[in-house]
Amino acid sequence: MRTSPKNIELYACPQCRSAFTYRADADAGDALRGSLVCETGHAYRVDGIPRFVVDEGYTSNFGKQWAEFRKTQVDSATGNTESRDRFFHGTGWPTNMEGQTILEAGCGSGRFTEIMLGTGARVISFDYSVAADVTHDSFAKNGATVSQASIYEMPFQPESFDRVFCYGVIQHTPDVKKSFFNLVSMVKPGGEIAVDVYDAWKWIFHSRYRVRWFTKHMNQEKLLAWCRKIVPAYMKVMPPMHPYNQIFFPVKDYRGARAGFTKEQLVEYSILDTFDMLAPMYDQPKSRGTMMRWCKEAGLTNIHIQVGGNGLEIRARKPGAAAAANCDSPPPALKAIA
Ligand SMILES: C[S@@+](CC[C@H](N)C(=O)[O-])C[C@H]1O[C@@H](n2cnc3c(N)ncnc32)[C@H](O)[C@@H]1O
Ligand SMILES: [Zn+2]
Secondary structure: OOOOOOOHHHEOOOOOOOOEEEEEOOOOOOOOEEEEEEOOOOEEEEEOEEEOOOOOHHHHHHHHHHHHOOOOOOHHHHOOOHHHHHHHHHHOOOOOOOOOEEEEEOOOOOHHHHHHHOOOOEEEEEEOOOHHHHHHHHHHHHOOEEEEOOHHHOOEOOOOEEEEEEOOOHHHOOOHHHHHHHHHHOEEEEEEEEEEEOEHHHHOOOOHHHHHHHHOOOOHHHHHHHHHHHHHHHHHHOOOOOOOHHHHOOOOOOOOOOOOOOHHHHHHHHHHHHHHHHOOOOOOOEOHHHHHHHHHHOOOEEEEEEEEOOEEEEEEEOOOOOOOOOOOOOOOOOOOOO
16 A cells, blocks of 8 residues: 655655645545645645646646657657667766756656666656656656646755756746746756757747747647648658758658658657647747856856757756766767757
8 A cells, every 4th residue: 555655755845845744535545645735734636646736737738748649759669769869968967877866847758757767866757737647657667756846836945956857848838047047946066957948040930930829729639630630641742851841831740850760650759749849838949148148147067058859958067065977078979859
């Protein structure tokens, strides 16, 4: 019988930062169902996982997306190393991080959760949407500790993580700068942060921005059904032109662009990413200059910004005590994924 959510000592009340006690519902039986109550009485629901938000807010599209495409980008399911390559190339972090605790913000389906768990690190992941349940279902058995929470009200003690990781997220939040600074606040002195963001220069002329004003307000079921029809139809009539086709057509088409995926996997991946670019409420790219300025304003050192993955990959260190091992010697450059 489960008596409490895993690692509750790692959580802190988002309102007063005090510790939690778990109270199971009277009829919970073996199920993890009850509440986390802090020392001053603030209570949060536990229902399979702890939930520090009342609903998905502006992220319901992502909840739907990751429930539908729960394994599309997960290396152990696809049989390739795309997530692994992108993680280590982007972060420059070591392949062995035993003894370290990593906070992952906006875990989605857990493609990078899986990679971090593979390093031996303790991984604490959260997502504002019910994608948190997807990561929990897939990776709790590998050791992941997952909750549903927002970057704007994180249920953790500030400066308590060796590393903070956040890919594919901050451009989809309403206040990108605030999101970045909130994430920095969770890094221990001497610890490191790795985030990525869409690159303003690369994305600003993308055709998605001509249709998103409409598609982001569409019924999400309908939009997803539309993506499932349009993407394969587009692939039937157009030759592969990735990434240039996106200048003219708001459709992702990864044929010929991603090594190691089967034809069927590439169709599914293209549908996923077409929905991913049309559905989010927020899509706010940032420039290299802006990210550099924010890193400096946040007092970070060893700032490294490179082009790759989603756009710009940023990693930096918070000055203080013992530095987390590494970061200065990233593995040799791998092919960036557009
Ligand atoms: C494009 S997905 C990326 C998921 C994953 N990191 C990946 O790279 O596959 C963006 C994720 O950020 C989450 N998200 C957006 N705003 C958030 C917030 N304020 N707090 C936590 N998660 C957030 C969404 O729910 C979604 O799962
Ligand atoms: Zn409290």
